[in-house]
Amino acid sequence: MxxxxxxxxxYCMGVRRAVHMAREELAAAAGAYRVYTLGPLIHNPRVLEQLRCQGMEALDETDLPEGLGAAALIIRAHGISPQWEAALVRSGARLVDATCPKVKHSQMKARSLAQGGYRVFLAGERHHGEVIGIQGYAPQCLVIADPVEAREAAEQLYQEAPAAKTALLGQTTIAPDEYRGIAAAIQASFPDLEIIDTICxxxxxxxxxxxxxxxxxxxxxxxxxxxxxxxxxxxxxxxxxxxxxxxxxxxxxxxxxxxxxxxxxxxxxxxxxxxxxxxxxxxxxx
Ligand code: SF4
CATH class of the missing domain: 3.40.1010.20 (4-hydroxy-3-methylbut-2-enyl diphosphate reductase, catalytic domain)
Known part of the structure; x- marks a missing residue:
C-alpha cells in the first residue's frame, strides 16, 4: 500500500500548548497537590488516558467539589467566561490558563467592543464552551447560529435601536462561507457592521x-x-x-x-x- x-x-497550536501546559503542571505537582481540568482537556481518549495516569482529574463543569484550595485547575484551550473564572478563583484553586491565544484575542475583542458601546453579534454554536466563554465578555451579545437567525436578530435590534453600533465576532472554527453569509444577513439591517476576523x-x-x-x-x-x-x-x-x-x-x-x-x-x-x-x-x- x-x-x-x-x-x-x-495538533493545532492551541491544543499542543494546552497539553504541554498540563504536562508541565503535572510534573511540577509530582503528586504533592491535585491537578484538575474543567471537563476533558482534549477530545482524544489516548491523550486523556496518559494524562489521567499522570494524575490529571477531569471535573464536571456543573459540579465542582468543595475546597479546591491547594489544587491547580487548568482552563482548557477554548477558554471560560470571566464570571466562571471569578467563581473558580473564589473557590481557592490556582488557575492555569491554557486558553488558546486566538480565543483569548476574541474574548478581549468582545470586551473592548462591549465597553465601546457596540452591540455584538457572535456567530457560532450556542452551547460550545468557546462561545459561552466569549459571550461572558460581552454579556449583551447576540449569539447566532446561521444567516436566518442573524437576519431575525438584526431586524429585531433595528426595531429597538436603529442607530446602534454593531460588530460581528465568530467562533474560531466557523467556516468562512458561513461567516460571510451571517455578516451579509446582519448588514441588511446594519450596513456599517464592523466585521472582526476571528477565524482560526x-x-x-x-x-x-x-x-x-x-x-x-x-x-x-x-x-x-x-x-x-x-x-x-x-x-x-x-x-x-x-x-x-x-x-x-x-x-x-x-x-x-x-x-x-x-x-x-x-x-x-x-x-x-x-x-x-x-x-x-x-x-x-x-
Ligand atoms: S483557535 Fe482552536 S483550532 Fe485554532 S489554534 Fe486555537 S485551539 Fe486550535
Missing amino acids: NLIRAEVLG RATMDRQQAVLKLCAQVDALVVVGGRESANTRRLLALAQAQGKQAWLVEAVSDIPAEIRAYPVVGLAAGASTPEDLIDHIAAALIT
Missing part, C-alpha cells in the same frame, strides 16, 4: 489538506477521537468527495478491507498527537 500523509495534520486557519488548513489528499488517493484514514468535532468534520469532508474513509482512534479500528486500496491517505484532526499518527501510519504500511 502506498500511504500519503495530508500536508497539514494533527488551523481548521481550514486541515480541511483543505484533506480535499487535496482526496484527489490523490483511493481511500482515506482520519486519525482522531470520535468526540472530536473537527476530526468528524474531516471524515465527512472526505466522504462527501466520494472517498471511502474511516475514523481511526486506535490500530484496532483499522478495517481489514483497507488492504484492497492501493493508495491510502492519512489525515488527522487538530486534537490528534503526532505519536498516534505515526503509530497508525506504521500499522498501515506493515
Whole structure:
C-alpha cells in the first residue's frame, strides 16, 4: 500500500500548548497537590488516558467539589467566561490558563467592543464552551447560529435601536462561507457592521489538506477521537468527495478491507498527537 500523509495534520497550536501546559503542571505537582481540568482537556481518549495516569482529574463543569484550595485547575484551550473564572478563583484553586491565544484575542475583542458601546453579534454554536466563554465578555451579545437567525436578530435590534453600533465576532472554527453569509444577513439591517476576523486557519488548513489528499488517493484514514468535532468534520469532508474513509482512534479500528486500496491517505484532526499518527501510519504500511 502506498500511504500519503495530508500536508497539514494533527495538533493545532492551541491544543499542543494546552497539553504541554498540563504536562508541565503535572510534573511540577509530582503528586504533592491535585491537578484538575474543567471537563476533558482534549477530545482524544489516548491523550486523556496518559494524562489521567499522570494524575490529571477531569471535573464536571456543573459540579465542582468543595475546597479546591491547594489544587491547580487548568482552563482548557477554548477558554471560560470571566464570571466562571471569578467563581473558580473564589473557590481557592490556582488557575492555569491554557486558553488558546486566538480565543483569548476574541474574548478581549468582545470586551473592548462591549465597553465601546457596540452591540455584538457572535456567530457560532450556542452551547460550545468557546462561545459561552466569549459571550461572558460581552454579556449583551447576540449569539447566532446561521444567516436566518442573524437576519431575525438584526431586524429585531433595528426595531429597538436603529442607530446602534454593531460588530460581528465568530467562533474560531466557523467556516468562512458561513461567516460571510451571517455578516451579509446582519448588514441588511446594519450596513456599517464592523466585521472582526476571528477565524482560526488551523481548521481550514486541515480541511483543505484533506480535499487535496482526496484527489490523490483511493481511500482515506482520519486519525482522531470520535468526540472530536473537527476530526468528524474531516471524515465527512472526505466522504462527501466520494472517498471511502474511516475514523481511526486506535490500530484496532483499522478495517481489514483497507488492504484492497492501493493508495491510502492519512489525515488527522487538530486534537490528534503526532505519536498516534505515526503509530497508525506504521500499522498501515506493515
Ligand atoms: S483550532 Fe485554532 S483557535 Fe482552536 S485551539 Fe486550535 S489554534 Fe486555537
